[in-house]
Amino acid sequence: MHKIFLIIQREYLSRVKKKSFIIMTFVVPLLFIAMYAAIFYMFAKRDDLSDTKNVIVVDENGIFRSKLRNTASLNFSYSKKDISDERMAFLSSEYDYLLYIPATQQGITLLSQRKPSVSSISEIESQLNGINHVQQLLSAGIDTGILNSNKSRLQVNARQLTEAGEEDASSWLASGIGFVAAFLIYMSLFIYGVQVMRGVIEEKTNRIIEVIISSVKPFQLMLGKIIGVGLVGLTQFLLWIILCLSLAGAGGSLLLKNKSFNKQVKIEATNPQGQQIHQTGVDNQGLAILNSLESVPLFYTLSVFLFYFLFGFLLYSSIFAAVGSAVDSETETQQFMLPITMPLIFTFIISINLVINNPESNLSFWLSVIPFTSPIAMMIRVPFGVPVWELALSMCLLVAGFLVITWVAARIYRVGILMYGKKASYRELLKWFMYKE
Amino acid sequence: MNIPNNELRLYFISITNFFLLQLLRKCLCLPPQRNNAARAQSICKNMLSVKNIVKQYSNHKALDDVSLDINTGSIFGLLGPNGAGKTSLIRIINQITAPDSGQVLLNGEKLNPSHIGMIGYLPEERGLYKKMEIGEQVIYLSQLKGLSKNEAIKRAKYWFEKLEMQSWWNKKVEDLSKGMQQKVQFVATVIHEPSLIILDEPFSGFDPVNADIIKNEIVELNKKGATIIFSTHRMESVEELCDSIVLLHKSKKILEGKVKDIRNSYRNGTFIIQYLSNSTIAEHNEVFTILDSSQNEELKEVRIKLNDQKTTNDALNYLLPQVQILGLAEIVPTIHEIFVHQVKQSN
Numbered sequence: 001m002h003k004i005f006l007i008i009q010r011e012y013l014s015r016v017k018k019k020s021f022i023i024m025t026f027v028v029p030l031l032f033i034a035m036y037a038a039i040f041y042m043f044a045k046r047d048d049l050s051d052t053k054n055v056i057v058v059d060e061n062g063i064f065r066s067k068l069r070n071t072a073s074l075n076f077s078y079s080k081k082d083i084s085d086e087r088m089a090f091l092s093s094e095y096d097y098l099l100y101i102p103a104t105q106q107g108i109t110l111l112s113q114r115k116p117s118v119s120s121i122s123e124i125e126s127q128l129n130g131i132n133h134v135q136q137l138l139s140a141g142i143d144t145g146i147l148n149s150n151k152s153r154l155q156v157n158a159r160q161l162t163e164a165g166e167e168d169a170s171s172w173l174a175s176g177i178g179f180v181a182a183f184l185i186y187m188s189l190f191i192y193g194v195q196v197m198r199g200v201i202e203e204k205t206n207r208i209i210e211v212i213i214s215s216v217k218p219f220q221l222m223l224g225k226i227i228g229v230g231l232v233g234l235t236q237f238l239l240w241i242i243l244c245l246s247l248a249g250a251g252g253s254l255l256l257k258n259k260s261f262n263k264q265v266k267i268e269a270t271n272p273q274g275q276q277i278h279q280t281g282v283d284n285q286g287l288a289i290l291n292s293l294e295s296v297p298l299f300y301t302l303s304v305f306l307f308y309f310l311f312g313f314l315l316y317s318s319i320f321a322a323v324g325s326a327v328d329s330e331t332e333t334q335q336f337m338l339p340i341t342m343p344l345i346f347t348f349i350i351s352i353n354l355v356i357n358n359p360e361s362n363l364s365f366w367l368s369v370i371p372f373t374s375p376i377a378m379m380i381r382v383p384f385g386v387p388v389w390e391l392a393l394s395m396c397l398l399v400a401g402f403l404v405i406t407w408v409a410a411r412i413y414r415v416g417i418l419m420y421g422k423k424a425s426y427r428e429l430l431k432w433f434m435y436k437e
Numbered sequence: 438m439n440i441p442n443n444e445l446r447l448y449f450i451s452i453t454n455f456f457l458l459q460l461l462r463k464c465l466c467l468p469p470q471r472n473n474a475a476r477a478q479s480i481c482k483n484m485l486s487v488k489n490i491v492k493q494y495s496n497h498k499a500l501d502d503v504s505l506d507i508n509t510g511s512i513f514g515l516l517g518p519n520g521a522g523k524t525s526l527i528r529i530i531n532q533i534t535a536p537d538s539g540q541v542l543l544n545g546e547k548l549n550p551s552h553i554g555m556i557g558y559l560p561e562e563r564g565l566y567k568k569m570e571i572g573e574q575v576i577y578l579s580q581l582k583g584l585s586k587n588e589a590i591k592r593a594k595y596w597f598e599k600l601e602m603q604s605w606w607n608k609k610v611e612d613l614s615k616g617m618q619q620k621v622q623f624v625a626t627v628i629h630e631p632s633l634i635i636l637d638e639p640f641s642g643f644d645p646v647n648a649d650i651i652k653n654e655i656v657e658l659n660k661k662g663a664t665i666i667f668s669t670h671r672m673e674s675v676e677e678l679c680d681s682i683v684l685l686h687k688s689k690k691i692l693e694g695k696v697k698d699i700r701n702s703y704r705n706g707t708f709i710i711q712y713l714s715n716s717t718i719a720e721h722n723e724v725f726t727i728l729d730s731s732q733n734e735e736l737k738e739v740r741i742k743l744n745d746q747k748t749t750n751d752a753l754n755y756l757l758p759q760v761q762i763l764g765l766a767e768i769v770p771t772i773h774e775i776f777v778h779q780v781k782q783s784n
Contacts, residue, residue, distance in 0.1 A: 003580075003581055006577065006580050006581060007581075010577055014566075014568070014569065202566075202567075203564075203566075206564035206565065206566065206567065207560065207562035207563060207564030208564035208565055208566060209564070210528075210533065210558070210560040210562065210564075211558065211560060211564065211578065211622075211625070212578075212581065213533050214531040214532070214533055214553070214556065214558045214560075215553055215578070215581040215582050216581055418528070418533065418534070431495055
């Protein structure tokens with residue numbers, strides 16, 4: 001009947017009308033973007049942000065003299081004095097490091113007033129090795145001019161051969177999309193699942209539950225709540241997608257101004273041997289992203305994403321609902337949260353570390369068909385391309401899992417919502433599950 | 438992307454959609470609601486018949502072979518101390534839970550989902566959605582009971598006006614006092630014009646003024662034909678309102694009947710006599726025994742128990758020569774006294 005629709009409507013509207021929903025929808029993505037921008041900014045500018053260390057170099061052979069490059073974090077100066085003199089003066093000097101290179105080049109030492117940072121050591125090591133390498137080549141009679149002009153600039157252009165022909169196989173973009181999709185599902189399962197649980201606890205502590213279930217079946221109420229909250233999630237995602245697409249559209253039109261020019265360059269740059277020469281430049285990089293975006297079917301990925309979000313959510317939130325029904329307040333939920341959070345965290349960590357690097361492995365396959373783990377694991381795999389039968393199997397198992405879990409959860413829920421002041425344990429839940437109607 | 442794959446994907450998505458729809462259909466499919474007008478034509482003598490209900494919870498029996506009949510149009514008192522099984526019985530009538538054995542007939546029909554719209558239930562533990570506006574909430578609850586939206590709005594406005602709560606319409610529940618919330622909940626209980634109204638401790642939390650308002654509304658609803666079940670341990674209201682009662686104790690029915698009959702059956706020939714305090718009654722006589730006596734400045738009171746075969750006339754004949762009588766009345770035990778007596782006895 002339309003009662004379940006009434007419940008869905010109430011659950012949906014009461015959440016969508018809240019201020020916090022509007023804030024979540026528009027402010028949270030901006031916050032995320034700002035956070036990542038800040039991280040990238042600091043990463044890019046990390047040299048400016050760290051202070052410069054002064055290094056005094058004592059080079060007994062003089063091979064490295066004046067050849068060490070100053071960097072943002074290291075500033076080299078050279079001493080002609082003896083190592084023992086420098087060592088004496090070092091502690092009272094303004095230098096942070098004393099680099100001692102013996103004549104034999106064995107036992108090169110870096111003395112420091114405080115513990116040296118790992119990055120400083122590796123920077124010095126690589127510079128010394130580089131200089132040494134060139135020196136050895138030179139002493140073998142190889143001209144440095146040739147060496148410099150021969151710096152290797154090869155790049156692998158990954159292309160996927162399918163029945164339809166060749167297409168771009170941009171793995172980094174697939175990984176990126178997979179990661180973002182899996183992350184969003186992981187987060188939203190928690191956020192919206194907890195909303196369902198809170199709603200159940202609210203009804204129970206408010207004692208309105210008895211009024212409601214004298215009008216509708218507990219199962220209808222549970223399902224209505226879950227679907228209502230799920231629709232809120234979908235609405236939020238759709239708004240985010242529209243937001244992102246319009247932002248991307250705005251960005252794309254900016255890039256488009258240069259597109260015709262770049263295309264010409266691309267054609268000219270393809271030389272007769274069929275070898276593509278990579279162009280460096282900001283415009284071309286943006287274009288490359290746009291081009292690879294076209295290689296990932298956007299609509300297909302989005303619809304698979306929405307499917308896995310919806311059914312993953314339905315599966316987990318019915319457990320959340322059962323947990324909510326078993327307790328009297330939110331503080332009591334701790335002991336029941338573990339079986340929900342464990343598979344989610346486990347899958348997420350495994351997925352972003354292992355599945356993403358090897359989307360075709362056995363582990364990846366199993367994780368992406370088991371209902372509890374498939375919403376996250378499959379989303380990692382989808383951008384890389386998944387055989388249709390695997391996708392179908394995973395989807396069917398997820399739907400079946402959702403039906404079974406919802407059935408179990410509903411049996412606990414219908415008893416739990418009427419139990420007050422009873423400390424629920426897993427044994428108690430099992431008993432509730434076994435109750436007859 | 439090659440075409441066969443796309444087709445297959447579509448195929449599988451449509452299969453899952455199909456199963457989803459089946460599931461939805463299953464949980465949405467309740468028997469169609471009948472309207473109350475059609476139902477009113479088939480009035481049964483008993484609005485409700487409870488037959489040999491047993492309800493067992495894991496470690497105790499909540500109801501042990503309980504049977505009762507409630508006449509159509511009566512006000513019925515369901516009494517019992519805490520934990521006697523009242524709430525369990527009410528939940529069964531409301532189809533919130535089901536009995537282990539026995540059956541419940543509503544208007545002669547076995548209890549089924551179409552009865553939901555016929556029952557209005559005010560639970561003892563009151564509750565409303567705290568963040569929802571009052572008007573919206575009442576409309577939502579009455580829609581769940583099967584009213585259309587327009588009808589719900591119309592009736593909610595009527596009730597809000599009647600109980601002088603129009604100004605609350607756009608307020609949130611959390612902004613109302615407890616008594617105000619109870620009033621809202623009362624409206625939500627009766628708005629769909631149920632033919633059976635179940636009120637669990639309806640007056641708790643009301644101040645005397647509002648309690649009277651609600652009491653009058655209940656009486657008025659009863660006069661319009663609604664059958665009312667009171668679940669309470671406040672006995673004054675029972676004596677005043679109820680036609681008949683059932684007393685539950687330790688999940689068993691220990692007493693039932695019309696209030697008048699029950700009280701009469703507990704008469705034991707005790708009387709109270711008032712007389713002027715300038716004279717005294719001889720202590721020992723053949724007609725009655727004195728239970729106790731008290732006195733103030735002007736009059737004395739004595740409680741007597743008639744001996745076997747003696748009537749009040751015998752007592753008066755005996756007393757008239759001795760004292761000047763001001764009044765004589767029979768002491769009929771109140772339901773409260775009977776209740777306490779019964780519960781103590783079965784303990």
